Amino acid sequence: MGWVTDSAPTRAELSACVQCGLCLPECPTFRLTGKETFSPRGRLMAMSAVADGVVQVDAAFEAIMDSCLQCRACEVVCPSLVPFGRAMEGARTELTAQLPSSQRKARHLVVGKVLASPALLRMATLGVKAGQKMRIGKLLPATLRSGFQGIRPIMPVAVEAGSTYPALGERIGRAGFLTGCVMDVWFSEVHAASIALLQRAGYDVVIPPAQTCCGALAAHDGDMKDARKLAQKNVVAFANVDVVVVDSAGCGAHMKEYENFTQDGEAFSKRVFDINELIAIAIGSGRIPTSATERGDVAVQDPCHLRHAQRIVDQPRSMLRAAGYNPVEIDPDGRCCGAAGIYSLLQPVLSQQLGAAKADQVRVSKAKVVASANPGCEMQLRSYLGSGYEVVHPVELLWRAVQEDDR
Amino acid sequence: MGLAEELVALVGADRVLVEPVDLYLYGTDASIDRGPVKNVVFPESTEEVAEIVKIANRYQVPVVPRGAGTGLSGGAIPIGSSLVVSLTRMNGIEDVDPINMTARVGPGVINLDLSKHTKALGVHYAPDPSSQSICTIGGNIANNSGGPHCLAEGTTVEHILELEMVTADGQVIVLGGQAPDPVGLDLRGVVVGSEGTMGIVTSAIVKLTPNPLATRTVLATFNTVEDAASAVSAIIARGIVPAALELMDKLMTVAVERFVGAGFDTEATATLLAEVTGHDSAVDAELEIVREVCELHDAKAVRVAVDEAERARLWLGRKSAFGAVAQMAPDYYLHDTVVPRTKLAEVMAKVYEIADRYDITMMNVFHAGDGNLHPLMAFDSTEPGMLDRVHAAAKELVEVCVAAGGALSGEHGVGIEKRDLMPLVFNEYDLDAQARLREAFDPDGLFNPGKTLPEGSRCFDFGRPVPEGVWV
Numbered sequence: 001m002g003w004v005t006d007s008a009p010t011r012a013e014l015s016a017c018v019q020c021g022l023c024l025p026e027c028p029t030f031r032l033t034g035k036e037t038f039s040p041r042g043r044l045m046a047m048s049a050v051a052d053g054v055v056q057v058d059a060a061f062e063a064i065m066d067s068c069l070q071c072r073a074c075e076v077v078c079p080s081l082v083p084f085g086r087a088m089e090g091a092r093t094e095l096t097a098q099l100p101s102s103q104r105k106a107r108h109l110v111v112g113k114v115l116a117s118p119a120l121l122r123m124a125t126l127g128v129k130a131g132q133k134m135r136i137g138k139l140l141p142a143t144l145r146s147g148f149q150g151i152r153p154i155m156p157v158a159v160e161a162g163s164t165y166p167a168l169g170e171r172i173g174r175a176g177f178l179t180g181c182v183m184d185v186w187f188s189e190v191h192a193a194s195i196a197l198l199q200r201a202g203y204d205v206v207i208p209p210a211q212t213c214c215g216a217l218a219a220h221d222g223d224m225k226d227a228r229k230l231a232q233k234n235v236v237a238f239a240n241v242d243v244v245v246v247d248s249a250g251c252g253a254h255m256k257e258y259e260n261f262t263q264d265g266e267a268f269s270k271r272v273f274d275i276n277e278l279i280a281i282a283i284g285s286g287r288i289p290t291s292a293t294e295r296g297d298v299a300v301q302d303p304c305h306l307r308h309a310q311r312i313v314d315q316p317r318s319m320l321r322a323a324g325y326n327p328v329e330i331d332p333d334g335r336c337c338g339a340a341g342i343y344s345l346l347q348p349v350l351s352q353q354l355g356a357a358k359a360d361q362v363r364v365s366k367a368k369v370v371a372s373a374n375p376g377c378e379m380q381l382r383s384y385l386g387s388g389y390e391v392v393h394p395v396e397l398l399w400r401a402v403q404e405d406d407r
Numbered sequence: 408m409g410l411a412e413e414l415v416a417l418v419g420a421d422r423v424l425v426e427p428v429d430l431y432l433y434g435t436d437a438s439i440d441r442g443p444v445k446n447v448v449f450p451e452s453t454e455e456v457a458e459i460v461k462i463a464n465r466y467q468v469p470v471v472p473r474g475a476g477t478g479l480s481g482g483a484i485p486i487g488s489s490l491v492v493s494l495t496r497m498n499g500i501e502d503v504d505p506i507n508m509t510a511r512v513g514p515g516v517i518n519l520d521l522s523k524h525t526k527a528l529g530v531h532y533a534p535d536p537s538s539q540s541i542c543t544i545g546g547n548i549a550n551n552s553g554g555p556h557c558l559a560e561g562t563t564v565e566h567i568l569e570l571e572m573v574t575a576d577g578q579v580i581v582l583g584g585q586a587p588d589p590v591g592l593d594l595r596g597v598v599v600g601s602e603g604t605m606g607i608v609t610s611a612i613v614k615l616t617p618n619p620l621a622t623r624t625v626l627a628t629f630n631t632v633e634d635a636a637s638a639v640s641a642i643i644a645r646g647i648v649p650a651a652l653e654l655m656d657k658l659m660t661v662a663v664e665r666f667v668g669a670g671f672d673t674e675a676t677a678t679l680l681a682e683v684t685g686h687d688s689a690v691d692a693e694l695e696i697v698r699e700v701c702e703l704h705d706a707k708a709v710r711v712a713v714d715e716a717e718r719a720r721l722w723l724g725r726k727s728a729f730g731a732v733a734q735m736a737p738d739y740y741l742h743d744t745v746v747p748r749t750k751l752a753e754v755m756a757k758v759y760e761i762a763d764r765y766d767i768t769m770m771n772v773f774h775a776g777d778g779n780l781h782p783l784m785a786f787d788s789t790e791p792g793m794l795d796r797v798h799a800a801a802k803e804l805v806e807v808c809v810a811a812g813g814a815l816s817g818e819h820g821v822g823i824e825k826r827d828l829m830p831l832v833f834n835e836y837d838l839d840a841q842a843r844l845r846e847a848f849d850p851d852g853l854f855n856p857g858k859t860l861p862e863g864s865r866c867f868d869f870g871r872p873v874p875e876g877v878w879v
Contacts, residue, residue: 018437018738020729020730021437022730034498036476055427055431060428077727079662
């Protein structure tokens with residue numbers, strides 16, 4: 001039957017792969033299994049097999065696609081520049097169309113609708129809050145437990161839709177801030193630090209009220225319909241700002257690729273910045289002060305969608321140095337921590353192995369504080385590290401240092 | 408029980424592939440052919456490999472060992488519905504001995520992982536194929552693989568001390584040893600480079616090499632490929648053996664630069680990457696010789712990498728060259744031949760002439776120091792008649808190299824690709840001797856059949872039964 005949707009992997013995307021195999025060692029699932037069926041090259045070859053009519057979109061094909069973390073470490077080393085992440089989203093869209101399972105439909109309800117609905121998220125948050133109070137973590141099944149235990153204690157929401165936070169000092173421009181879905185309610189301290197630093201850096205920060213979930217999780221899971229809707233909505237919502245600032249690596253990576261989801265996406269994507277990028281520039285130009293106080297070691301965890309998808313590596317380290325911390329490298333290869341959006345729920349066995357390995361890397365480094373610029377990674381790290389470790393966004397450390405030095 | 412059921416009973420369902428789409432992924436490697444796969448099995452120990460071979464014997468199914476599947480000559484592509492034995496999970500590194508400079512490794516250990524593992528001890532595994540970030544030691548042994556730094560250090564065969572392997576009848580034997588000159592017939596050289604036709608290597612003791620005290624990397628550009636090739640010969644004629652001497656032509660440099668952005672000059676017709684290693688004072692002296700010789704041969708510019716980061720970027724570019732070709736065309740076909748260094752300039756001119764005549768995009772990147780050419784044709788196989796033109800041009804390329812006194816394969820192996828070209832360099836008695844040696848190890852011809860030797864290599868056919876479906 002071949003492909004049936006207009007999002008399917010294209011001939012050009014697939015034929016860009018020459019099967020050289022240089023992606024294999026970078027792929028966390030190939031590393032764990034040693035199998036082509038768990039490798040980027042294998043996944044692309046399976047897609048080509050469907051395109052060529054050699055195999056059908058069946059359960060075996062689904063297994064090959066669904067084991068992918070979409071960490072995109074393969075893209076960094078690919079000399080043929082294969083757009084693997086895009087092709088995988090295309091393959092997942094085909095799975096949605098050709099193998100509609102009730103589980104997939106239920107997932108799409110969550111990633112495409114619940115995450116975009118403030119009311120429903122508030123309800124979910126109340127549930128999480130109650131659960132935290134009652135300490136139900138230990139009672140949950142293993143697949144849910146690790147995710148739940150990684151959630152921060154729920155705090156009041158820090159930012160209000162529609163409000164403006166004015167620039168301090170020389171004005172650089174107008175920044176539209178993405179509050180996102182879970183970031184807004186579950187990571188409000190990160191937003192507070194990001195906005196405060198942006199003000200310091202000379203940005204008028206606005207929170208466009210019409211904005212919605214970025215749509216990354218929907219796109220990754222092959223829910224193209226919802227992903228397009230959400231992208232279009234955000235393009236309109238952020239029309240009147242100079243830059244769009246995102247403090248969740250996964251959301252930023254996705255919004256930089258809106259061209260794949262909506263017609264005006266390309267121009268929009270050029271205005272999208274991760275918070276790490278803008279603050280690092282502000283430090284370099286002296287708009288944010290550098291601390292003279294030594295504050296000790298911080299292990300740096302590179303979220304895949306920061307390091308591999310956005311190729312942002314130096315900036316979080318610059319921020320930590322500016323805050324007086326000594327950034328400690330834990331993983332020269334930047335391997336995925338296994339959180340990978342909803343992957344930890346869908347592939348608990350592989351996710352658990354990667355989570356445990358990442359926690360071990362942190363323990364070996366001896367640092368007790370870990371900086372991670374993505375909510376999923378943060379939850380995974382907190383859950384696998386257990387007590388005795390603090391997991392934070394790098395902006396929080398910098399903002400803390402700036403405040404301390406101000407006093 | 409059938410083959411798959413017996414394998415599942417031995418290693419468990421998780422380590423046996425049976426689904427058509429899963430098997431399809433194992434029908435090819437990094438080359439352009441494809442063959443049928445009956446099953447794939449992932450052993451984790453020598454004992455399991457031995458049992459797997461015995462099971463395959465009972466079913467008379469051909470056995471194709473496989474590492475990372477990065478081979479370029481089709482060595483891991485099955486001919487006739489075969490059992491693929493993937494050794495990627497046998498990836499243990501044990502007994503690293505920094506004093507004797509040896510280590511015991513499983514066949515599935517990734518080449519570069521071994522050097523990373525021993526880095527803190529000041530030693531590394533010297534053979535460095537361009538695919539070293541993924542290719543396995545087992546695959547390197549099968550192909551006697553080389554790489555840029557084999558000019559000074561020698562290819563795989565010079566770095567293997569002891570081999571443990573499973574023979575065609577499922578026995579486990581050990582060849583060689585740690586002594587400099589082991590007693591008895593030295594069969595290591597028979598097995599290294601035999602492409603899985605003599606046995607399945609399950610463990611090896613490899614030689615480790617001290618990390619150089621100092622390294623200098625030079626980038627020289629030239630207005631003609633001939634100038635660059637002459638410079639290479641002249642450098643070695645001056646009595647130094649650089650650690651590596653690598654040449655890229657213009658088209659290749661453009662593709663590579665687009666990927667790494669290392670500052671390669673995309674206007675230069677030829678780019679020479681030279682590396683000298685050793686003591687500080689020695690490398691500086693050798694560096695001056697390289698610079699002087701390049702300038703004598705009309706180099707456009709000579710530049711020394713300023714730091715480790717620049718050096719790493721330059722090498723990343725060189726080692727990503729084959730993959731980078733996909734930016735030019737969807738398919739590529741790459742040859743691997745050797746010519747005497749002094750004939751480099753002359754042969755290169757003919758290489759371009761052949762490409763022009765067949766109207767095929769030709770890109771070159773090669774180990775100039777040991778005359779190991781990798782002429783690479785980039786094309787679109789969906790264009791009618793293109794594959795025929797590519798194959799015809801490839802045959803001429805090999806003929807030109809052999810006529811210049813060269814060899815069929817430098818380091819990629821013979822596999823399927825060069826099998827039928829073997830008579831260009833071997834007469835019937837040579838081939839017969841090789842076929843009989845192989846028969847001594849594998850009487851039923853079940854180990855990677857159809858590789859390395861052309862059909863009819865045996866002068867006298869004893870009429871031995873051939874497994875069903877095998878195209879010998």
